[in-house]
Amino acid sequence: MQEDINNFLKNGEAYEIKDGGIIYKDKVCIILGSEIETAEITEDGHTGSAHNLCYFPKFSDIKEFTKEMSHHIKNITLSSQRADISAYELIDIVEKYNGVLIPAHCFTPHKSFYGNCTQRLERIFKEKYVNLPAIELGLSADTYLADQISELEEKTFLTNSDAHSLPRIAREYNKMQVEDISFKEVLKAIKNEGGRKIICNYGLDPKLGKYHRTYCENCKKNVPGEAPVTKCDTCDSKNITMGVYDRIEVIKDKKESESPKFRPPYIYQIxxxxxxxxxxxxxxxxxxxxxxxxxxxxxxxxxxxxxxxxxxxxxxxxxxxxxxxxxxxxxxxxxxxxxxx
Ligand SMILES: [Zn+2]
Ligand SMILES: [Zn+2]
Missing domain, CATH: 1.10.150.20 (5' to 3' exonuclease, C-terminal subdomain)
Incomplete structure (x- = not known):
């Protein structure tokens, strides 16, 4: 990928802008980024892993970041590879190269902070928690579900497509108010600064997401019942993949979903x-x-x-x-x- 970008920059199909970002064929602004899997210790002492979105202003920043991360990741050219460091350590490396870290699809089972590492992001990031401008909701959650957790009240919610193939781009997206197109302006919108903001989140009805409800791995079926479902109703097994809806019911600390004033509307799209x-x-x-x-x-x-x-x-x-x-x-x-x- 970096090789492709390098070629586009060389042959003039793309150029970098002062405030960060790459303009490709005068049509789109590419914000450079990488998804990194970190190694965490869960609250009950097990190992967990979580995905982190890392965005950078300049091509040179992400190249330097890649160089440093190659000491922590075996196959640096593959996507979402596991690093041998925690997010608490990763965020320092990201910031060293002028980047910003955002927890990815943060409720999904197996590969996310709330899904399989912690009940509170603040326990993972500690004093660096304030440096996170936003979280990514993921396809199986929406604003109303996430706004049942009080530590998220100050964070922006991002509805990104998590597209691993072209046709899936924009199955979720964020409408932003910016003054110009650049990394700097996008970051201001995410941070809700100087009138820049996310105007609207467009996303799936979370019921359509792959991990919305709890699933029994023995019976190969969704387990019905009022959330939180934590074991199978048929075989009584705990060999389940916990649904995002059920997980939020376990970890929430607010009685009702209440959004802070700045929170934009969330529009369902199918x-x-x-x-x-x-x-x-x-x-x-x-x-x-x-x-x-x-x-x-x-x-x-x-x-x-x-x-x-x-x-x-x-x-x-x-x-x-x-x-x-x-x-x-x-x-x-x-x-x-x-x-x-
Ligand atoms: Zn991921
Ligand atoms: Zn079962």
Whole structure:
């Protein structure tokens, strides 16, 4: 990846800007970043691992960061590789190269702070907790769930797509108020400084996320019941993958979800691939007509959509937009599903 960026910078397809970030083909601003897995000791003395998003202003910063991290990671060129240090140590290295650290998908089981390391981020980061401007919610959580934890009241929530393939980019995204396009401005928005801010979070209904409810690894099914579900209702086993919804119910310290004043609205969006009856060909047809998925999901009228794909699919799309669908919750690594009414 760094090699690609290096080539783009050399051949003029991309250039760096003073306030950080790389403009590619005059179309997009790339914010340089890396996802690092850290090694943690959990509250009951076990080992845990968590993912951390690390963002940097300049190409030279992330190159220096990579050089230093290669002493802590075996395969430095692969994504989300495990480092032999804790996040408490990692944040110093990130900041040394002018970067910022943000806990990634911070409630998911297996690879996140709240999911498998701690009940409080402050216990991990201690006096450095104030240096975290934000957390990433992850696909199985939303603002209302996260705002049941009081230590998060001062943090910005990010709804990033966590896309490991191109079509999944923007399945979640943040709408930001900035004065210009650069790393510096994006960071100000995340820090809620000088009028810059996140105006709106767009994300999945968390029921659609892969880890929303608790899943029994023996019975291979989601375990029904009121949260928190901590064992299987059928085989009584504790060999479960804890759902984000259930985990938050265990660790929350507020009676009700209450958002701080600055918290922007969270708008649910159901990507086209989740909508019943929409295959690749139909999606291409819709994209030809409306240019972007956002136009189809949020803007096009029923009549416009109907003229391209017919009545049934048009009502499926509009019902999903208006929340008039039944969602079968996700769990254990399997996305939730929606059924048309
Ligand atoms: Zn991750
Ligand atoms: Zn079971």
């Amino acid at each position: 990507p086209l691939t989740f909508i019943p009856g929409l295959g690749g060909k139909t999606i291409d047809k819709l994209l030809d007509a409306f240019k972007t998925e956002m136009n189809i999901l949020h803007k096009a009228t029923y009549d416009d959509i109907e003229s391209v794909v017919g009545e049934k699919l048009a009502s499926n799309i509009v019902n999903a937009r208006e929340g008039k669908v039944t969602i079968q919750e996700g769990g254990g690594g399997v996305y939730g599903r929606i059924s048309a009414k």
